[in-house]
Amino acid sequence: MTTISTATPQPATQTAPRLSFDAYYELVSFHARYAAALDQGDWDAWPEFFIDECIYKVVPRENYEHGLPLAVMDFESKGMLKDRVYGIKETLFYDPYYQRHIVGLPVVHAVRGNLIEAEANYVVLRTKTEQIGDVYNVGRYLDRFRQTSRGLRLESRLCVYDSEMISNSLIYPI
Numbered sequence: 001m002t003t004i005s006t007a008t009p010q011p012a013t014q015t016a017p018r019l020s021f022d023a024y025y026e027l028v029s030f031h032a033r034y035a036a037a038l039d040q041g042d043w044d045a046w047p048e049f050f051i052d053e054c055i056y057k058v059v060p061r062e063n064y065e066h067g068l069p070l071a072v073m074d075f076e077s078k079g080m081l082k083d084r085v086y087g088i089k090e091t092l093f094y095d096p097y098y099q100r101h102i103v104g105l106p107v108v109h110a111v112r113g114n115l116i117e118a119e120a121n122y123v124v125l126r127t128k129t130e131q132i133g134d135v136y137n138v139g140r141y142l143d144r145f146r147q148t149s150r151g152l153r154l155e156s157r158l159c160v161y162d163s164e165m166i167s168n169s170l171i172y173p174i
Contacts, residue, residue, distance in 0.1 A: 017111040027106050027145070030152045031120060035101035038173060043088050046173055047081035051146055054078055055156040058174055061139065064160045072170050073159075084173070094171045099136070100125040106143075114147040115155070122159075124174055126167070137174055138162050 019027065030049070037045040050056065058073040075081050104121035111117075119142050126136035139161035145152045159174040 017108050019108055019111060019116070023116075024106075024108075026152055027108070027116065027118065030145070031103045031106060035103050039098075039100055041098075043085040043172075046085060047078045050078050050081060050154045050157075051148065052078045054081070054154060055158075056081060056154075056173070057157075058159040058161065058170060060164050061160050061162050062164055064158070072166065073173070081173075088171060094169065095128060097126050097128045097172075099172055100127070100133075103141075116143075116145040116147075116152075118143050118145065122174070134167070136167060137170075139174075 034049050037049070054075075054077060056073065056075045057071040059071040062068075063070050073084075075084065102123045102125070106118040106120040109117045109119065119140050121140050122138070123135065124137040125133050127133035137159075139159055142156075142158040142160060144155040146155045161174070
């Protein structure tokens with residue numbers, strides 16, 4: 001199992017680690033492709049953004065800040081992500097909705113070899129058919145990326161959402 005070191009945001013006065021333009025562009029493009037896959041409901045593509053031994057959690061900010069383990073979603077491998085995809089497509093009963101992700105530019109906290117630790121703010125809007133869209137989830141991604149032969153992949157993604165509550169149930173990945 002992969003351990004997570006939580007990236008602590010650096011004060012604005014510290015110099016941020018530098019990535020080349022091409023490496024930063026790859027990071028930004030990764031976020032755009034990830035959001036597009038989820039927004040299009042391409043669930044089979046979602047696990048492919050991760051390495052095999054990965055962590056994906058959706059956790060309220062209060063729990064994260066107090067080191068509490070309770071998470072709304074907590075997966076520890078690409079296999080578990082694929083199980084979630086199977087559940088979305090085949091077994092879960094829910095009122096379908098559309099998502100639209102808006103992801104801010106990533107802030108890089110650390111670069112060590114083929115590892116990049118970064119965070120980016122996100123907003124997920126949700127629209128159910130015949131209803132007005134609403135703000136569904138707001139927070140930040142705390143990420144550990146690995147450079148692989150297939151490009152950047154997530155080693156871990158913590159989706160730390162700001163509210164203590166989420167609307168209804170969380171079905172789709174954030």
